[in-house]
Amino acid sequence: xxxxxxxxxxxxxxxxxxxxxxxxxFLRAAIAHLNRLNxxxxxxxATGDLVDEGTVAEYAVLADLVAPLQAPLYxxxxxxxxxxxxxxxFGDRPYVPATGAIQYAITGYPVRILVLDTLVxxxxxGTLSPAALDWLADQLAHHPEPTIVALHHPPFITGMPGxxxxxxxxxxxxxxxxxxxxxxxxVLCGHLHRPVQVRWAGTLGSVAPSVAHxxxxxxxxxxxxxxxxxxxxxxxxxxxxxxxxITHTTYIGEFDAYAYATKEPIALYG
Numbered sequence: 390x391x392x393x394x395x396x397x398x399x400x401x402x403x404x405x406x407x408x409x410x411x412x413x414x415f416l417r418a419a420i421a422h423l424n425r426l427n428x429x430x431x432x433x434x435a436t437g438d439l440v441d442e443g444t445v446a447e448y449a450v451l452a453d454l455v456a457p458l459q460a461p462l463y464x465x466x467x468x469x470x471x472x473x474x475x476x477x478x479f480g481d482r483p484y485v486p487a488t489g490a491i492q493y494a495i496t497g498y499p500v501r502i503l504v505l506d507t508l509v510x511x512x513x514x515g516t517l518s519p520a521a522l523d524w525l526a527d528q529l530a531h532h533p534e535p536t537i538v539a540l541h542h543p544p545f546i547t548g549m550p551g552x553x554x555x556x557x558x559x560x561x562x563x564x565x566x567x568x569x570x571x572x573x574x575x576v577l578c579g580h581l582h583r584p585v586q587v588r589w590a591g592t593l594g595s596v597a598p599s600v601a602h603x604x605x606x607x608x609x610x611x612x613x614x615x616x617x618x619x620x621x622x623x624x625x626x627x628x629x630x631x632x633x634x635i636t637h638t639t640y641i642g643e644f645d646a647y648a649y650a651t652k653e654p655i656a657l658y659g
Contacts, residue, residue: 390431390498390499390500390627390628391428391429391430391431391625391626391627391628392430392431392432392433392434392500392502392537392625392626392627392628393423393426393430393432393433393434393460393623393624393625393626394433394434394435394436394539394577394597394623394624394625394626395419395423395433395434395435395436395597395600395623396435396436396437396438396541396578396579396580396582396597396598396599396600396623397436397437397438397467397579397580397582397597397599397600397601398412398415398416398435398438398439398440398451398599398600398601399412399438399440399441399469399599399601399602400412400413400416400439400440400441400447400450400451400454401413401440401441401442401447401450402444402446402447402450406441406601406602407602407616409602409618410601410602410616410618411601412441412601413450413454415600415601415602415621415641416451416454416455416600416601417454418600418621418641418642419600419621419623419641420454420455420457420458421457422623422639422641422642423458423459423460423623424457424458424459426625426639429459429460430460430625431460431461431498432460432461432462432463432495432498433458433460433461433462433463434463434465434495434502434504434539434577435462435463435464435465436465436467436539436540436541436577436578436579436580436597437465437466437467437468437469437470437507437540437541437542437579437580438467438468438469438470438541438579438580439451439464439466439467439469439470439475440469440470441469442469443469443470443471443474443475444471444474445474445477445478447474448474448475448477448478448479449478451478452478452479463484463495463502463504464479464482464485464491465491465504465505465506465539465540465541465579466491466506466507466508466541467507467508467515467541467542467579467580468507468508468509468512468513468514468515468541468542468555468580470508471510472490472491472506472508475491490505490506490508490518490520490521491504491506491508492504492505492506492521492524494528499534499535499628500534500535500536500537500574500628500634501528501532501534501535501536501537502536502537502538502539503525503528503529503536503537503538503539504539504540505517505521505525505538505539505540506521506540507540507541507542507557508541513555514542514554514555514556514557514558515540515541515542515555515556515557515558515580516542516557516558516559517540517557517559517562517563522562522563522566525538525563525566526566526569529566529569529570529572529573530570532572533570533572534572535572535574535628535633535634536570536572536573536574537573537574537575537576537577537626537634538567538573538575538576538577539576539577539578540557540576540577540578541578541579541580542555542556542557542578542580543556543557543578543580543581543585543594543596544556544557544560544563544564544576544578544589544594545560545576545587545589545590545594546587547581547585547587547596548608549581549583549604549606549607549608550607550608550609550610551607551612551613551614552580552581552604552614555580556580563590564589564590565590567589567590567591567592568590568591571591573591573592574592574593574633574634575592575593575594575595575626575634575636576589576590576592576593576594576595577595577596577597577624577626578594578595578596578597579596579597579599580596581596581604582598582599582602582603582604582616583596583598583603583604583606584596584597584598584622584624584638586636595624595636597622597623597624598621598622598623598624598638599621599622600621600622600623600641601621602616602617602618602619602621603616603617603618603619603621604616604617605617620640620641620642621640621641622638622639622640622641623638623639623641624636624637624638624639625637625638625639
């Protein structure tokens, strides 16, 4: 099973986000990149901040942009999203609940995926309601097969102070649940616009980079957040019967490939 994770699309109706970032163009490139993959992903999971201002118009643009995607697409919400506006455009998808939080299980594959909703309207940080935690615990208690838990806001410290203050608040309750169930192979997140991995709650926490702009790597507490035009990228999570979930970062674009078994040496420097 191959899962492609894209994150932090920030689709806007304006030509540029922050006057510099062509989020529509970046997503078109990401969709083309996904469609070129061989093998094709079994599914694509978008872990939040699908749009930038949470408007119906933005979600309508997003729907047009993702229409060419060949693999099935599953959507999670982030702090820039809006549940009502999202449902106005994507509410007909069978996995989207008619009311309440946008949380659901993706089944029928070797790995189950449990998608959580950390959106707090009007806030940059996220949290999980007691009902969401109860649902997660019930899902894990009754389904012992390999499982991925996906949510937008990381529930763990990343060492980036400016982002850690707006991660998933109240994450101790989530960690308590995750620790009880060794079938949880990964906790997949977005929000940080950077690839990050950390051992957390007895499993691996993994943050995907953005398919558009990245957040500058600032590990000092006295520096604010900023974006940087590092290469857009996405994560591929490969389920292997012997290795479990194996995560690869793939950069979006077309790059030349050279075989190791070439007759001519390839100069690496100079």
